[in-house]
Structure formats: structure tokens, C-alpha cells
Amino acid sequence: EMQLVESGGGLVQPGGSLRLSCAATGFTFSSYWMNWVRQAPGKGLEWVANIKEDGSEKYYVDSVKGRFTISRDNAKNSLYLQMNSLRVEDTAVYYCTRIHSGVSWGDAFDVWGQATMVTVSS
């Protein structure tokens, strides 16, 4: 069974840092682009960042550029999100998702983790 399990969320003060992790099982992790997607309380879904299969390309939503870094370790089947200079508006549940790439797949997010909660508050 394909599974993604996030960890590392918690309560942090504004300006602080957190590192989220996502452990993948049940599929060949190194063959897929991966994403982080978040949902703030009472709001919709927001794509945060993604990373190519080999880690050579990374993209971010403007609101986190320069503060968040996505990375992966294919030997450990793991995805990470280093979050620095956290702001109150970064408070959200964060999902790790797999991208099924290609025109015929519409680059859909076909596997989702259960999420980890990040709360930024003083």
C-alpha cells in the first residue's frame, strides 16, 4: 500500500524554525516529483513547493521563497521541508503529496499523507 507519513509539526514562535519530514512507503519514491501542500484554518488548499525526482529542480510559492527549503533523500525515501523565519500566516496543516507526472496524468497529486500541524504563535 502506498503511504506517506508526515512528522515534525508543532508550536513555534514567529521567527522560529521547524523541519517537516515525510516518509514514503509502498512505491518507488525516487521516481516521482513530490509536493508540500498546506491548508490554513478555515481556508482552502495552497500548494507550497515541489521537487524533482532527483532533487535537481525545486519550485516554491512566492510567499515562502527565501524562507522554506524543500529537499529529499531518496536513499531514505524521505521528503523534507525546512521552514525558517516562520510567520503567523504559515499556521496550517501541511500535507506531503506525490505528483503523478505527465500529460495523461495532468500532474495530479495522487497520494497524500495525513498531514502535520504547524502553529506559529507567540
Added chain:
Amino acid sequence: DIQMTQSPSSLSASVGDRVTITCRASQSLRTYLNWYQRKPGKAPKLLIYAVSTLQSGVPSRFSGSGSGTEFTLTISSLQPEDFATYHCQQSNTIPYTFGQGTKLEIK
């Protein structure tokens, strides 16, 4: 950024009804349009990818159509488990963006 606008934002319907949700994009998306179902406390679930292809395991009462900038999700006969929030999402251009969601409620 590509803006995704769903309508309606909420919808009240009964079991057995046929419902249609519309998603409009600010730019053409080719086939990079996907639909997700979200229930409280659970991870979103991919329903339809590349405009009209049903994800494995999703009931055939769900269907998707459209092209260019206008797309629809149709549920042919609502079941109790379908009451949830539905989001469209574009992967045509980074940053990927989602519609604001359509909350489907029981009448």
C-alpha cells in the same frame, strides 16, 4: 498566477440528485486540471485527473469534462458519502493553484 474560480461556493442537495460544479481558470490549462474531494480531518482524495479520467477506485457516478478554461465535475446520483468539499486544481503552470472549494451539503 493562474486563478481558479469555482461555482457555486456551496451547494445544498439531496441523496439521488445530480449535481454539477464548475471551475474556471484565468488561463488555458490544456489537460492539467484535476479534482479532489476533501472531508474534515482527512487527507484530500484525488477523484479525477487530466480533466476527465477517473482515479482508480472512484465510483463511476463521478465524471469530469471541459477544456481550455472551463471545466465541470458532475456527480450523477449523490450518495451520503459524497457530502464533502470539492476542489479543482491546475498543474499547468507553477505556482500550482486550487479553486476555493465547493461545499456540498445535505438538503
